[in-house]
Amino acid sequence: MIIGMAIIIFFLIILAAASIRIVRPYERGLIERLGRFKKEVGSGLHMILPFFDRMIKVDMRERVIDVPPQEVITKDNVVVTVDAVIYYEVTDAYKVIYNVSNFDMATVKLAQTNLRNVIGELELDQTLTSREKINMKLREVLDEATDKWGVRITRVEIKKIDPPKDIMEAMSKQMKAERTKRAAILEAEGIKQAQILKAEGERNAAILRAEGEAEAIKKVADANRYKLIAEAEGQAQAILNVFKAIHEGQPNKEIIALRYLDALAKIANGQATKLFLPYESSSILSSLGVISEIFKKES
Numbered sequence: 001m002i003i004g005m006a007i008i009i010f011f012l013i014i015l016a017a018a019s020i021r022i023v024r025p026y027e028r029g030l031i032e033r034l035g036r037f038k039k040e041v042g043s044g045l046h047m048i049l050p051f052f053d054r055m056i057k058v059d060m061r062e063r064v065i066d067v068p069p070q071e072v073i074t075k076d077n078v079v080v081t082v083d084a085v086i087y088y089e090v091t092d093a094y095k096v097i098y099n100v101s102n103f104d105m106a107t108v109k110l111a112q113t114n115l116r117n118v119i120g121e122l123e124l125d126q127t128l129t130s131r132e133k134i135n136m137k138l139r140e141v142l143d144e145a146t147d148k149w150g151v152r153i154t155r156v157e158i159k160k161i162d163p164p165k166d167i168m169e170a171m172s173k174q175m176k177a178e179r180t181k182r183a184a185i186l187e188a189e190g191i192k193q194a195q196i197l198k199a200e201g202e203r204n205a206a207i208l209r210a211e212g213e214a215e216a217i218k219k220v221a222d223a224n225r226y227k228l229i230a231e232a233e234g235q236a237q238a239i240l241n242v243f244k245a246i247h248e249g250q251p252n253k254e255i256i257a258l259r260y261l262d263a264l265a266k267i268a269n270g271q272a273t274k275l276f277l278p279y280e281s282s283s284i285l286s287s288l289g290v291i292s293e294i295f296k297k298e299s
Helices: 002-019 093-098 103-120 124-129 131-149 165-248 250-268 281-285 288-298
Strands: 020-023 027-033 036-041 044-047 053-059 063-073 079-090 151-162
Touching: 002 020, 020 027, 020 053, 027 093, 036 093, 053 093, 063 103, 079 103, 079 131, 093 131, 103 131, 103 151, 131 151
Parallel strands: none
Antiparallel strands: 020 044, 027 036, 027 053, 063 079, 079 151
16 A cells, blocks of 8 residues: 555656746747647746647747858959858747758858858959948848748858958058058158248248348338438428528527628638628628627727
8 A cells, every 4th residue: 555655656746747847038938739739838837748748948049150161252253261150039939940940050051052142242352341241131131031930130240251372462462562652652742741831931931031121121211211301300490490590580680690701701811812602691791780880889
């Protein structure tokens, strides 16, 4: 009896263990009963009928597939070696299990085929400089092809594109020649710019020097003009004062007449046989009458 109960309890434990299934948060469970799909379940604890039901778990996380390196011919008949990786995530657990037998292998083969087609439409230079374009186009093609498998291609990345060794050497020489050419052009431009700046500097210096000299000459001329004007004004004022003294003041006339007489006495002592008197002396000699009157008064 005890042995029988122990056997029954052991059988029930095995049966319970066989009927319990745990689905993790990033998984989906597909339950089949007697070879037919029954339902899809989410994360958590689930019970199935042992020996009748079977649960298939599908990982819904984003995963990556490494596409092995392969040789591809470009549009200009250059053989390049291309290596890529594909990132994808399952969107429909039912389709990824029942619509394709080996998704990873199918995706790799599909990527290799379309990679040949995409790169075959580009020349070598475009292939080396258009990785983003290749990635985008390849992702669109793979995403459209894998949609019926319940998978979404999130992105495709080209890891490397290796041209043949001789092509690499030729490209290296070309790049070196281009860099040397650019360096020579930059050096010539620098020399040209330096000469232009030097010429402009000399021209500006000459202009400033000429302007300085012109300003100095102008100031000297202004000073001389001011001096001449001042002297002319002084002389004019002196002449005006003499004129006023002669025509307006009697005492001043007498003094001037005496000055003229002194001057005539000195002239008379000379050896000249002729004596020239200025025109203005007539007015001065007319004042001799005034002087004689002064002498009479004094006597």
